Amino acid sequence: MEVTNDATGPEEGNGPSPAEMVERLVRLLTVTEVGPDLYHGSRQIGGRGRVFGGQVVAQALAAAIGTVDGGRVAHSLHAYFMRGGDEDYPIDLRVHRDFDGRSFATRRVEAIQGGEPILTLSASFHRPEEGLAHADYRMPAVPMPEDLPPESEVVKSFIERLPAPTQAFLKRRRSVELRHVNRVDPTDGRPHDAVQHVWFRVVAPMPDDADLHRVALAYMTDMVLLGSSLLPHGINWMSGTAKGASLDHAVWFHELDFRVDDWLLYSTHSPWTGGGRGLNHGRIFDRDGRLIASTAQEGVIRRMR
Template sequence: MNEALKELIDLLDLEQIELDIFRGRSPEERIQRVFGGQVAAQALVAAGRTVPDDRTVHSLHAYFIRPGDPSIPIVYNVERLRDGRSFNTRRIMAIQHGKAIFMMSASFHIFEEGVEHQASVMPVVPEAETLPMFQDQMIGLVGDAPEYRDWLSRPRPVDARYASPLTWEAYQNPALKSAQTNVWFRYHAELPDDPLLHVVLAAYASDFTLVDTIMLAHGMAFGASDVQGSSLDHAMWFHRPFRADDWLLYAQESPWAGAGRGLARGEMFTASGELVVSVVQEALIRTTRSQNRR
């Protein structure tokens, strides 16, 4: 387990300061705002600690309200909306500077037998092990540029490998523009057999590339184009158990963009083709020429 993954696991071990009140922190990095996937993952941890062990999260719906301040802790207040025989429903509010920065509703379900089908088919892409790591691809695009050297050399908790063009590649070659992205990812360590941990780590990774999928359709790239992109809302459905330390293919597409916003949706498949997670996100997509401000 590399240091970045150890740090992430530590960030997810929230401090309980009162009944249904938890406190989380952010990495010690020079970033302007807290990564949205981190807030979503920590909120899900807080909710999970208030439900029985025989319940697993099956869905979450979240809104990113304000940018998070990475220099101070985040307080997570959990409200117990319902404790039923089959379902538990929680509402989680993330607070900084006395204001809400994020809110989430999450539902947990006891295991039940039921009808089953899967209509979604995993895209045919090269196997993960045959593809280069994200950092190696980016180094090939930006070279040894000083402004990217530290960012590309730092350890990452997630091993991501693209089976489709990067936004930087489409920026340099508009012929590669596409409204679809396929990314293999896994946490490169043997993780504990804790179902909530694997779900939380999938939630953390789910926010990395959805905005990029919208920008890929327009040949835009962070750091290269005059574009600002950030998550507005985020929804996930967890269909069956999976492990985040095994390869998962994150197949994403952007069906629409307009009015300063863009929609992206994704499906996570195991290497054997089982659909395990569905994701939908709307994001802010704004160029420097835009007049309106969030």
């Protein structure tokens, strides 16, 4: 899936209010049941070109959640992208009930456009229980989001050197706000460490629905992750020096009680790039330092000439 999205960036200029942007996001992530184990995912308002990969992952997870009962909660998902989705059409989501046990359930979802699958997703659900617990990863020692400038202020230092479509993209209002701890100037062309620390949250309160917050987090996990594999090579999407597409995407949800309308820290790194592909790992923490989720993604990455 093409690594473009309509969910990140500063909130400035004319457009919907933050509350309206989040309301649109909730509608986008709320799928409609249209038949037995068949759901409909709506189009993103104002979406152009290819569908943001996180949208397809989130809608597929939402469809899977709709078929699971017994108090079981999504704890992991694994998705493969096959074709780029088209923003001109809605997405059909067909759920296969592969397994229902006493503690666990497994669902497989096909996301379909024009009669062809664009993504397959497997999700596992677990009834919460007490058990052994530890977390080996600690939140990096980084500034809190309140101590960082808004993205709209940071990009002013380089936005005029970016291609016109990228400038227009960065100036649009977004449903998700990002604050980079180590924001790189995308026009400097220099190699950087393959590490990113980014605070993110939706820009207005979300309903008190734990499943919706899980689906929204799945949506947001596709942001910034693949770009980590480009940093050591001095190329990036914004400057038009790189292009790429997600191949697969995995999320493990560790905590039950978290909110995407409060700040979460996305700490990503790329341990390997080669053969036209880049591997990326991510850890998501809340502001108290709890490890909320882990992610992994491999994608195609190519230099634009």
